[in-house]
Amino acid sequence: MTIYRSEDHFIVQAHHISKTFPGVKALSDVSFILREGEIHCIVGENGAGKSTFIKILTGSLRPDSGELVIHGKSYKSLTPYLSQSLGIQVIYQENILVPQMTVAENVFVGRERLNHFGLIDYKETIRLTQTIIDSLKINLDPETPVEKLSPSGQQFVKIVKSLAYEPRILIMDEPTAMFNVKDVEMVLNLVKDISRRGISVIYISHRLEEISEIADRITVFKDGQVVATHENPGKDFDLSVLIREMVGRSVEAFYKKDRNTIGEVVFEVKNLRLHHHSPEINFTLKKGEILGIAGLVGSGRTEMIRALFGMDPKISGEVWYRGKRITIHSPQDSIQAGIGLITEDRHKTGLALNLSVIKNTTIAGLDQYPGPILNLTTEKTDVEQFIQELDIKTPSPYQEVRFLSGGNQQKVVLARWLFKDVDILIFDEPTIGIDVNSKNEIYKLMTELAQKGKSIIMISSELPELIALSDRVIVVKNGRIITELDDDEITEENIISYAFGVTDDGQSEE
């Protein structure tokens, strides 16, 4: 690591931090320096130690050894209170807002502005919130209840809230994960703006493109250690360097799929309407095909799939499967027909985290076994086969899935549908929150499934993923299928311009 001339501008210095969890060395001799007003990006695979390091800075974890020097003062460990009073603020991925309260109330929750009667001063609360909103040049009404805001609106509230603490150090954990392309740009500008005010920003993201755009420095974590720090990377920085450092070997910049032969149409959606006034949705899916569904967050992609899978009611429409019309009123119906859904939110809807790999794998396909009684030995053997096939890294099939990494958890979800032996798989954001290496493994599995004759529908916000994997892409906007792209038409420019409505494909609005 570089030696600096002066230590004056070092806000945070972490020296030789180590932290061990039962069975895992989470951090090993990590040293890290944060300078005043810089945007310091941290990258690394899931499990590389980023989150653990952040939790040590926020005081929610105590390091086993090492020293933290913050504003020139040395600490063995922090507490959440101490961390806050040192001016450290974190914006987490998860929602930490109270949905029923307004934006302003959320911003000052726990530190309510009081009038001289000791009651909450709403006017002042709103005024102060408005000031912060104005300074960020974003569009947000302090009096709107948070639950009425879009997901990206809620993300902005989190940023406003953290700034209300007047932090010296702002830690952002995947702040753009919830945003669509347009808002991402806005968030990145916000981050730059914040750092210009002299606030030091630690920025964690899996999206390498945005990191190269904003980073003053990039530190790469791997297996609990800092493997490299890059000074002033700039826009032309070679991202494959980062990827190489993160995974310890050079991965192809992006996964390349082998094209396979695509069969006849197996699945057809005709005139599907979700609401009385919504447009009709028509599309087909062929045997061995990967059909990508592109669209901005909020474009109606997920709603379409929910209705198809039977989670939400639909007004009208027909679903045809292998030449027969099928009726789907519940997930049960679609699963029986041979459709499996891999949801976007593994933790909320994809897994029972406290249950074992075995139980999570067989739950949808218990009826593969005859009779009401389970043969646990057979079940274990079956699941072990999937563990091996999908290369799920788990110490035992009895391990609770919450102890697995994101990538391995996703493989367990996938194993569930392979065990159930469905023919159509719907992936909603197949690699969300998964590290680079596991992503490639998931892509490989998806490709193999298609080669074996399964049909895949994939909703994704990650364009490289859509482009690399899809045989065909349909672009959704405002609940309507705007266009269908084949082969060479599947390009980043095409998808973006359709998704934003720049290219209208000749259709007029209703």
Place this chain on the structure above:
Amino acid sequence: MMDNPKSDGQLKKKTAGLPAFLRNQTFFLLIVIVLLSIVFGSINPRFLTWRNLLAVFQQITVLGIATMAMALLLISGGIDLSIGSMIGLSSVVICTLIMRGSNVGLAIFIGFGIPVFCGFINGVIVSKSKCVPLIVTLGMNYVYYGLALVISQGLFLSMKGNFQFLGRGRVFGVPMPMIIVIVMVFATHFLLTYTKYGRRLVAMGGNEQLAYLSGINVDRLKIMNYTLSGAIIGLASLVLVSRLGNVLANAGEGYELRTLAAAIIGGVTFEGGRGTIAGTFLGVILLGIVQNGLNILNVSSYFQTLAVGIIIVVAVVVSNLEKIRNR
């Protein structure tokens, strides 16, 4: 997971702490029970006599059976706070029918059927209204208790000496209630571990959304499970009236909380998806031993209530220790 040979030694030292078998709540509970028995026995040797231990077992039979119902509900993510009233209502109806000269067999059949029906109603309300089962069944607790009061008019009712076999009979010298509770423990364990039905219950308790998206008809499963629990309560109720011979409307009072306590002590959680029947039954035994032991030591029943309270809180805290330690 992470291959780092240099840090290996350090790693082992750090993870040592408690050996794995001690972190297992069921095993921990077993040790507590043995230690408590030794303490009670050394203060008053009468505690550790075969006769007394048999009496402990006898005392916990109704609780043991009813706790199986509570465990099934908790593990599936539900709860039923009306089981005490269900027992009361069923007992009262049986006695009323018998006192009015009805056929004993028919009275027993109806008495068993009532909790089954109550459970079914609870299940329907919980699953269809999507309300919190805690509140729904708390309300139903009053409904069933009210019905029992109306039917009994608050009077002591008698079985008139009928139907003693289930509560007082013996088979090969073994008391019937003991046989029933042991059979129920094994049956419930089998149901939860080795059947598709049980597996689906566990999954629903672990994550209801997941269960729904995996094609499980969660509403139907809930109704079935509440009904089944009602049947288990029906059995508990039959054992109770058979043993007591005469009852008041509040015959089952307190069972809703004591079954809950036993299950929680045994490692079942409020959130669902966790816990074993073995642990649950040890929880029942612990409650029985504490009550009997304190009786033998001549501790007033007021203190016993206090002791049970402390045990519950300690059990919950102990089962949560792992989370705290991971900080």
